[in-house]
Amino acid sequence: PHTVRLSDYRPPDWLVPTVALDFDLAPGCTRVRATLTVTRNGAHDRPLVLDGQELRLLSLTVDGVADATQPVGEHLTLRLAGDTAVIETLVEIVPSANTRLMGLYASGGNLCTQCEAEGFRRITFFPDRPDVLSTYSVRMKADARAYPVLLANGNMVARGDDDGGDTHWAEWTDPWPKPCYLFALVAGDLQPLRDRFTTMSGREVQLAIWTAAADVPRCAHAMAALKTSMAWDEVHYGREYDLDVFNIVAVADFNFGAMENKGLNVFNSKYILADPETATDADFDAVAAVVAHEYFHNWTGNRITCRDWFQLSLKEGLTVFRDQQFSGDQGSRAVRRIDDVRSLRAVQFQEDAGPTAHPIRPDHYIEIGNFYTATVYNKGAEVIRMLYTLLGEAGFRAGTDLYFERHDGQAVTCEDFVRAMEDASGRDLTQFRRWYEQAGTPRVGVTLAHEGSTATITLTQTTPPTPGQPIKLPVHLPLRLALFDRASGARIGDERLVELTEATTTVVIPDVPTRPVLSLNRDFSAPVIVEHACPAADRVFLSAHDDDPFARYEALQQLALDTLSAEGPCDDLVAALGATLGGDDPAFIAEAVLLPTEAFIGDQAAVVAVDAIHARREAVRHAAATAHRDAWWAAYRGNADAAYAQTPEAKGRRRLKNVALGYLMATGEREAEVAAYAQFENANNMTDRIAALSVLANSDAPERTAALAAFYDRFKGDASVIDKWFSVQAMSSRADTLAATIALTRHPDFSHNPNRLRSLVGAFGVNQLRLHAADGAGYAFLADQVLSVDPVNPSTAARLMTPLGRWRRFDEGRAALMRAQLQRLLKTPRLSKDVFEMASKSLA
Numbered sequence: 001p002h003t004v005r006l007s008d009y010r011p012p013d014w015l016v017p018t019v020a021l022d023f024d025l026a027p028g029c030t031r032v033r034a035t036l037t038v039t040r041n042g043a044h045d046r047p048l049v050l051d052g053q054e055l056r057l058l059s060l061t062v063d064g065v066a067d068a069t070q071p072v073g074e075h076l077t078l079r080l081a082g083d084t085a086v087i088e089t090l091v092e093i094v095p096s097a098n099t100r101l102m103g104l105y106a107s108g109g110n111l112c113t114q115c116e117a118e119g120f121r122r123i124t125f126f127p128d129r130p131d132v133l134s135t136y137s138v139r140m141k142a143d144a145r146a147y148p149v150l151l152a153n154g155n156m157v158a159r160g161d162d163d164g165g166d167t168h169w170a171e172w173t174d175p176w177p178k179p180c181y182l183f184a185l186v187a188g189d190l191q192p193l194r195d196r197f198t199t200m201s202g203r204e205v206q207l208a209i210w211t212a213a214a215d216v217p218r219c220a221h222a223m224a225a226l227k228t229s230m231a232w233d234e235v236h237y238g239r240e241y242d243l244d245v246f247n248i249v250a251v252a253d254f255n256f257g258a259m260e261n262k263g264l265n266v267f268n269s270k271y272i273l274a275d276p277e278t279a280t281d282a283d284f285d286a287v288a289a290v291v292a293h294e295y296f297h298n299w300t301g302n303r304i305t306c307r308d309w310f311q312l313s314l315k316e317g318l319t320v321f322r323d324q325q326f327s328g329d330q331g332s333r334a335v336r337r338i339d340d341v342r343s344l345r346a347v348q349f350q351e352d353a354g355p356t357a358h359p360i361r362p363d364h365y366i367e368i369g370n371f372y373t374a375t376v377y378n379k380g381a382e383v384i385r386m387l388y389t390l391l392g393e394a395g396f397r398a399g400t401d402l403y404f405e406r407h408d409g410q411a412v413t414c415e416d417f418v419r420a421m422e423d424a425s426g427r428d429l430t431q432f433r434r435w436y437e438q439a440g441t442p443r444v445g446v447t448l449a450h451e452g453s454t455a456t457i458t459l460t461q462t463t464p465p466t467p468g469q470p471i472k473l474p475v476h477l478p479l480r481l482a483l484f485d486r487a488s489g490a491r492i493g494d495e496r497l498v499e500l501t502e503a504t505t506t507v508v509i510p511d512v513p514t515r516p517v518l519s520l521n522r523d524f525s526a527p528v529i530v531e532h533a534c535p536a537a538d539r540v541f542l543s544a545h546d547d548d549p550f551a552r553y554e555a556l557q558q559l560a561l562d563t564l565s566a567e568g569p570c571d572d573l574v575a576a577l578g579a580t581l582g583g584d585d586p587a588f589i590a591e592a593v594l595l596p597t598e599a600f601i602g603d604q605a606a607v608v609a610v611d612a613i614h615a616r617r618e619a620v621r622h623a624a625a626t627a628h629r630d631a632w633w634a635a636y637r638g639n640a641d642a643a644y645a646q647t648p649e650a651k652g653r654r655r656l657k658n659v660a661l662g663y664l665m666a667t668g669e670r671e672a673e674v675a676a677y678a679q680f681e682n683a684n685n686m687t688d689r690i691a692a693l694s695v696l697a698n699s700d701a702p703e704r705t706a707a708l709a710a711f712y713d714r715f716k717g718d719a720s721v722i723d724k725w726f727s728v729q730a731m732s733s734r735a736d737t738l739a740a741t742i743a744l745t746r747h748p749d750f751s752h753n754p755n756r757l758r759s760l761v762g763a764f765g766v767n768q769l770r771l772h773a774a775d776g777a778g779y780a781f782l783a784d785q786v787l788s789v790d791p792v793n794p795s796t797a798a799r800l801m802t803p804l805g806r807w808r809r810f811d812e813g814r815a816a817l818m819r820a821q822l823q824r825l826l827k828t829p830r831l832s833k834d835v836f837e838m839a840s841k842s843l844a
């Protein structure tokens with residue numbers, strides 16, 4: 001397959017100022033008439049090349065004259081004499097056969113589109129690249145009974161009936177020029193939850209969230225989040241919404257979380273529908289975060305878009321940073337930061353250390369769909385956060401103001417963003433730009449010396465080689481640090497922001513009478529791995545005294561990692577967990593006392609010792625559970641409110657209660673199983689019910705089977721809840737998990753729906769203990785699933801295979817078995833380029 005390279009970028013040869021689309025919609029055969037005005041971009045004699053995939057061309061005219069040119073491969077190439085032309089194509093497509101869920105497809109009886117990154121070419125012939133911006137007018141016609149609602153981007157300008165009312169039509173226009181990846185259309189039997197928002201300049205915007213009628217009441221949380229996001233963006237970034245309507249549609253079949261199409265966001269229903277009975281607190285938070293994320297794209301992505309797909313982090317890193325800020329403002333900022341860092345480390349650090357490591361601005365790809373990664377999104381957000389830290393709140397805001405002013409209506413690059421930051425703040429960001437080019441997670445080595453009354457901190461940075469990048473240069477990174485007085489527990493002076501630019505940086509701090517305790521990378525100010533041979537006593541100290549909550553959490557996590565990665569007693573950790581458990585913020589305690597996952601413990605080792613890690617972690621959990629048995633029961637019972645509320649306080653208490661339940665189960669006492677089953681049966685919300693089910697699913701409790709059956713019976717028919725049912729079984733550490741997971745692939749509710757695949761196969765893929773069974777059966781299962789999904793939905797298949805790419809991290813036996821499965825994938829005829837790219841890079 002062809003490799004696309006950033007260095008080959010050339011501006012488009014032809015522009016398309018206006019597009020008129022006319023859809024005659026039906027699932028088995030949709031006709032699309034596209035009228036494009038095209039203009040030559042500069043002086044050249046190159047042809048107009050339109051992309052098209054799986055399109056049946058029925059007719060083509062150039063300036064009204066029929067043209068017999070036929071597509072070759074996936075391109076329609078037209079030699080045009082003048083500098084402008086009107087191209088009209090009529091194509092036929094089959095939405096009901098579109099299992100890739102890219103382009104126009106059918107989901108739950110509705111028709112909807114997904115065009116990012118390269119789906120528009122599956123709808124009509126077009127220069128499918130983000131730097132071609134056009135204004136769109138759309139007409140669509142469909143059966144009035146099957147598709148009573150017809151939506152597209154922008155505003156509806158006309159509608160009417162045909163054929164005596166059997167069919168109907170609607171016309172929509174979007175005044176804002178946009179790249180074709182932001183085009184959207186939905187036709188369906190949908191009902192709205194409606195609301196209104198008045199913008200800061202006093203314009204009224206009509207809001208609607210469209211779903212199946214029965215789901216409308218479950219949209220209230222998403223609607224509230226949308227309104228809060230709209231207000232938040234005005235206050236924090238000065239950004240106002242720019243159309244009269246904002247529509248959101250929830251669909252059941254979706255490759256991703258959601259899509260920010262201009263004025264018509266399309267969502268995976270998992271990120272819209274929420275009520276206490278079926279959605280956990282984490283689900284509620286995810287709904288709000290994704291709604292905010294897509295809304296924020298209206299400025300960071302839509303008004304200013306990407307020049308090419310290598311610049312994806314321009315919109316995604318910045319928008320994730322914005323949604324993280326927003327979410328932090330809605331509840332506990334510290335808990336949100338802990339959560340974000342935990343997922344960065346779990347997914348992005350692994351990616352950065354593996355065969356598909358790439359910079360946040362990659363410079364080549366085979367399939368762009370493989371680059372919607374934690375690196376582009378989450379590390380991208382960390383890079384923006386570092387700019388925020390380096391420039392300060394006011395400097396950063398001046399930078400974004402300048403960026404919006406300078407580039408509104410353009411398709412730009414990451415470099416344009418950094419230059420705006422630089423110009424607005426006056427800071428030289430030359431070296432900072434390396435973050436965009438260099439893959440890999442920097443490691444910062446730390447030593448602390450104390451002599452007389454001077455503390456000297458030496459910080460060295462190195463970044464290990466990554467594929468294609470053997471040599472790494474130092475990056476510009478902001479490290480927040482502070483010193484603490486061991487005797488009083490107080491901070492010595494102010495927190496410092498140290499900027500590392502060299503391989504080695506020395507920080508000398510006077511007036512420190514006794515050897516201090518060093519708190520480093522506070523609030524996780526840089527996405528690095530800190531290597532500090534810090535005595536256990538210092539970690540215990542910081543876990544109790546640090547005034548930065550993230551650093552307090554981190555001290556306990558590092559103490560846990562040290563303890564879990566070694567043999568021997570775990571008394572310090574157990575004592576520190578007990579002390580933290582005695583704190584007064586349930587939401588924080590719940591996160592802090594969670595032991596690092598088996599996967600994260602494995603990430604610290606040269607070779608992942610799968611079974612030993614599990615055994616050691618279980619032993620330490622048992623020790624911590626029994627040592628503080630009474631405190632866990634107190635945390636469990638003391639936070640078991642009868643009333644349910646979606647407030648940060650109530651969520652924090654539920655979280656602590658359920659973390660406590662996990663520890664109580666680790667005592668092995670029957671009383672805990674009884675409590676778990678009672679909670680399962682009596683819960684008045686999904687957070688409590690699924691927490692109880694998940695500990696039971698992980699156990700040999702006699703109620704296990706009955707609980708799983710009861711849960712299924714109660715929620716069958718509710719896809720998002722049944723996803724949870726699949727997941728708790730696939731994530732169990734029980735010895736029969738692989739067999740159970742294989743059996744579940746034969747369950748009538750198992751399907752190739754992306755959410756369902758992720759809930760079962762994706763969940764099993766992150767079950768370190770069972771995926772990495774020494775006989776290789778877990779790997780074979782995963783590869784079987786990838787091969788079964790690939791012909792249907794290659795982008796989902798490619799995501800499912802990620803765990804196999806980590807073979808270098810395992811012992812030779814396991815590594816050989818993983819490689820064998822990757823080789824098996826590569827040998828498969830008609831493999832998609834998505835899976836080919838992942839498998840070939842994994843083996844290289």
Ligand code: HT7
Nearest residue numbers: 116117255256258259260369372
């Ligand atoms: N910008 C959106 C990306 C997206 C996507 C990409 C590939 C295939 C399907 C997709 N659906 C949505 C999502 C976002 O970041 O907001």
Ligand code: ZN
Nearest residue numbers: 293297316319
């Ligand atoms: Zn996004």
